[in-house]
Amino acid sequence: MTLAPASLTWFARHELNLAWREWVAMMTGGRRARGIGLAIFIGVVVVLLHLMAYGLVAPWVARGIAPDKPTLVLLSGSGLLFWTVMLSQALESVTRVYYARSDLDLILSSPASSQRLFAVRTASVALSTIVLTGLLASPLINMLAVLDGPHWLAAYGVVIALGALSTAIAVAITMALFRLFGPRQTRLVAQIVAGIVGAGFVIGIQAAAILYYGNMSRFAIFQSADIVASAPDLGSLLWLPARAAMGDLGASVIMLALGLGALTLTIAVTASSYGHHAISAAGLNHIRSQRRPSTRAFRPASQRQVLRIKEWRLLQRDPWLLSQTLMQILYLVPPALLLWMNFGDSGGAFVVVVPVLVMAAGQLAGGLAWLAISGEDAHDLVVTAPVSPRTVLIAKIEAVLIVIAVVLSPLLLLMAVSSPRMALITAGCAALSAGSATAIQLWFRVVAKRSMFRRRQVASRAATLSEAFASIMWAGTGALLAAESWLALGPAIVALFVVGLAKLISPRRR
Amino acid sequence: MTVPALAVSHLSKSFDRPVVADLDLTIRAGEFYALLGPNGAGKTTILRMVAGLLQPDAGDISIFGIDARRDPVAAKRIVAWVSDEPMVYDRLTPLEYLEFVAGLWQIDAHAAQAKANELIDWLGLRPHANELCGGFSKGMLQKVALAGALVHEPKLIILDEPLTGLDAGSARQVKDVLLGKVRDGVTVIMTTHILEVAERMAERIGVISQGRLIAEGTLAELRARIGRESSLEDIFLDLVAEAA
Numbered sequence: 099m100t101l102a103p104a105s106l107t108w109f110a111r112h113e114l115n116l117a118w119r120e121w122v123a124m125m126t127g128g129r130r131a132r133g134i135g136l137a138i139f140i141g142v143v144v145v146l147l148h149l150m151a152y153g154l155v156a157p158w159v160a161r162g163i164a165p166d167k168p169t170l171v172l173l174s175g176s177g178l179l180f181w182t183v184m185l186s187q188a189l190e191s192v193t194r195v196y197y198a199r200s201d202l203d204l205i206l207s208s209p210a211s212s213q214r215l216f217a218v219r220t221a222s223v224a225l226s227t228i229v230l231t232g233l234l235a236s237p238l239i240n241m242l243a244v245l246d247g248p249h250w251l252a253a254y255g256v257v258i259a260l261g262a263l264s265t266a267i268a269v270a271i272t273m274a275l276f277r278l279f280g281p282r283q284t285r286l287v288a289q290i291v292a293g294i295v296g297a298g299f300v301i302g303i304q305a306a307a308i309l310y311y312g313n314m315s316r317f318a319i320f321q322s323a324d325i326v327a328s329a330p331d332l333g334s335l336l337w338l339p340a341r342a343a344m345g346d347l348g349a350s351v352i353m354l355a356l357g358l359g360a361l362t363l364t365i366a367v368t369a370s371s372y373g374h375h376a377i378s379a380a381g382l383n384h385i386r387s388q389r390r391p392s393t394r395a396f397r398p399a400s401q402r403q404v405l406r407i408k409e410w411r412l413l414q415r416d417p418w419l420l421s422q423t424l425m426q427i428l429y430l431v432p433p434a435l436l437l438w439m440n441f442g443d444s445g446g447a448f449v450v451v452v453p454v455l456v457m458a459a460g461q462l463a464g465g466l467a468w469l470a471i472s473g474e475d476a477h478d479l480v481v482t483a484p485v486s487p488r489t490v491l492i493a494k495i496e497a498v499l500i501v502i503a504v505v506l507s508p509l510l511l512l513m514a515v516s517s518p519r520m521a522l523i524t525a526g527c528a529a530l531s532a533g534s535a536t537a538i539q540l541w542f543r544v545v546a547k548r549s550m551f552r553r554r555q556v557a558s559r560a561a562t563l564s565e566a567f568a569s570i571m572w573a574g575t576g577a578l579l580a581a582e583s584w585l586a587l588g589p590a591i592v593a594l595f596v597v598g599l600a601k602l603i604s605p606r607r608r
Numbered sequence: 609m610t611v612p613a614l615a616v617s618h619l620s621k622s623f624d625r626p627v628v629a630d631l632d633l634t635i636r637a638g639e640f641y642a643l644l645g646p647n648g649a650g651k652t653t654i655l656r657m658v659a660g661l662l663q664p665d666a667g668d669i670s671i672f673g674i675d676a677r678r679d680p681v682a683a684k685r686i687v688a689w690v691s692d693e694p695m696v697y698d699r700l701t702p703l704e705y706l707e708f709v710a711g712l713w714q715i716d717a718h719a720a721q722a723k724a725n726e727l728i729d730w731l732g733l734r735p736h737a738n739e740l741c742g743g744f745s746k747g748m749l750q751k752v753a754l755a756g757a758l759v760h761e762p763k764l765i766i767l768d769e770p771l772t773g774l775d776a777g778s779a780r781q782v783k784d785v786l787l788g789k790v791r792d793g794v795t796v797i798m799t800t801h802i803l804e805v806a807e808r809m810a811e812r813i814g815v816i817s818q819g820r821l822i823a824e825g826t827l828a829e830l831r832a833r834i835g836r837e838s839s840l841e842d843i844f845l846d847l848v849a850e851a852a
């Protein structure tokens with residue numbers, strides 16, 4: 099079948115083709131064996147996630163799920179959590195539609211309609227948001243469908259509706275930012291907004307839960323009597339998504355119509371200005387910035403010092419990266435709050451604080467390690483320098499781990515004052531978690547430019563997955579150690595297993 | 609007889625097919641050598657192997673008598689590599705970049721600073737010395753990379769198409785800098801598609817086709833081989849056609 103060039107479907111096929119090839123190249127790295135290893139790994143993770151979902155859902159189903167207020171509050175609350183993740187994801191992707199340059203220059207300079215391109219790209223953002231959240235929610239939905247009845251499968255419809263809606267909102271926000279801040283600032287502001295939307299809600303709930311109830315369960319708060327009592331009546335429109343998820347046909351239809359309608363409308367309204375905004379964003383790949391004339395003399399330093407200083411300079415001058423890092427640190431606010439409130443008594447608070455810190459250390463290390471190890475802008479220079487590859491790697495790892503240590507040490511000190519033992523456990527597990535993440539990034543290292551950071555997650559999903567999984571397991575180890583339980587051995591073994599598996603499936607070099 | 613700046617023997621490299629096949633190449637110390645060849649002939653691949661950026665499948669590389677495969681660090685100490693894609697950090701200023709390079713080569717900090725400032729003036733980068741490189745044009749980036757290559761005073765400079773994207777003035781500056789280096793006794797190997805540059809600057813010219821050295825010599829020697837008075841362009845096209 100030949101399609102008329104530059105029609106909607108023609109663009110869609112072009113995009114789909116590119117996305118598919120990139121996906122295949124990424125997953126297999128051109129080799130089938132790696133693809134198979136990865137498939138096994140993903141299979142194991144999926145099964146584990148379903149088991150975890152079973153643990154969450156089974157007791158609830160056993161008690162019987164009635165469409166009453168507490169259920170609706172719980173569903174809507176959890177749904178809101180998923181939705182913030184969606185919105186933050188969509189915002190990130192939408193800015194990319196405006197700012198990613200790869201083939202935009204080609205298409206914008208061609209006589210093809212930029213409005214159609216925009217429609218296709220926005221739709222693909224919606225699609226990827228839906229798929230991602232759908233995958234994230236699927237263990238819960240599947241377990242509910244199996245244990246309580248297939249009517250729960252309607253929840254996938256709600257995921258589709260919310261995905262479309264959040265993409266529409268993301269486009270609207272991006273357009274508003276273009277108006278308010280102009281093309282130069284929009285990307286950064288949008289990324290920060292995305293981060294705050296993603297992190298803020300979770301953090302807010304945690305902080306509220308800590309303040310009112312002294313524990314951090316994200317879900318417990320939705321079950322508290324106060325909240326249920328102050329929620330609107332059963333007939334309220336607010337419960338529409340929750341009712342749709344539970345299989346109410348009418349609600350489902352309304353939700354889908356709302357979401358898809360909003361998306362279509364937004365595309366129709368904003369498409370005409372896309373070409374204009376994308377072109378105004380085009381000139382911005384050049385950062386021109388005058389630094390203070392340095393009168394500072396060159397300092398004598400060892401090769402390792404020189405490499406570390408370079409890494410820190412680059413980290414410090416990358417505003418986007420800095421915002422990402424700050425976001426990770428934002429996640430540390432609730433535990434810090436908890437620590438502060440429980441200052442003096444070495445109570446159960448630690449069981450919560452320790453894993454959060456350990457997680458954060460792992461995530462931060464993973465991000466920074468990718469930048470330092472893979473994101474080397476002058477790869478040729480470093481390789482042709484008279485310095486052994488080992489020294490380069492060691493220097494870069496040092497640079498990353500020192501940053502983590504600097505970020506964590508104030509919190510560790512605070513802990514040490516009230517309980518040296520807990521501080522020691524946290525420090526140990528954080529070091530293991532950061533070390534695992536760094537090692538995984540090391541094994542999966544590729545040559546890439548820093549501007550590709552956004553592709554970090556994509557570039558090797560296996561690395562990102564195992565990195566996250568390992569830090570979760572080390573966090574579990576920390577929590578159980580803090581609770582003085584011998585079960586701590588369990589997650590520790592799993593973490594080691596994950597790290598070993600990551601090494602096994604990592605691309606062989608030379 | 610003095611040690612050659614570069615002696616390559618039986619060098620081979622295949623990707624999905626052979627790209628460099630059993631190559632022998634000797635470049636004398638203090639020489640300006642130009643490597644010519646059609647697109648995809650393997651020039652970049654050869655030079656990347658010499659610079660230690662690519663592992664050869666077989667063969668030996670000796671740089672001023674140092675076995676580059678056995679002792680890469682010692683070889684790298686006296687070599688500079690400049691690729692056609694400038695290897696510069698967006699978020700460092702030229703001065704910071706040069707400080708970093710000097711640190712990698714472990715040049716005395718004081719001497720390096722003097723040298724860096726001299727190079728920055730020499731290449732006309734002074735007005736931008738304290739700006740981040742991310743805002744620079746391709747030509748300016750190429751000059752920063754070249755300054756980086758010269759700041760550690762290498763004995764052998766390898767350049768892969770250093771003149772692409774440079775305006776006439778910048779190209780002249782770069783050529784002058786390189787000729788000045790050769791006068792100081794430095795060896796320069798460079799690939800180029802601008803035959804006039806090779807004709808004017810190089811003492812000897814090597815022509816690569818399909819991973820083999822098909823001809824080598826001074827311009828006069830190459831002419832003699834073709835057997836008639838002609839421009840380098842004619843000679844080059846004849847040689848390549850003959851080899852194909």
Ligand SMILES: Nc1ncnc2c1ncn2[C@@H]1O[C@H](COP(=O)(O)OP(=O)(O)OP(=O)(O)O)[C@@H](O)[C@H]1O
Nearest residue numbers: 623624627645646647648649650651652653654801
């Ligand atoms: N990393 C690689 N993987 C696979 N093939 C490669 C790789 N690098 C180079 N090649 C192939 O080797 C051949 C020689 O490439 P090379 O870059 O050395 O040519 P060149 O002489 O520098 O060409 P040009 O004049 O275009 O720069 C080409 O056919 C190229 O496709």
Ligand SMILES: [Mg+2]
Nearest residue numbers: 651652653768
């Ligand atoms: Mg080349």
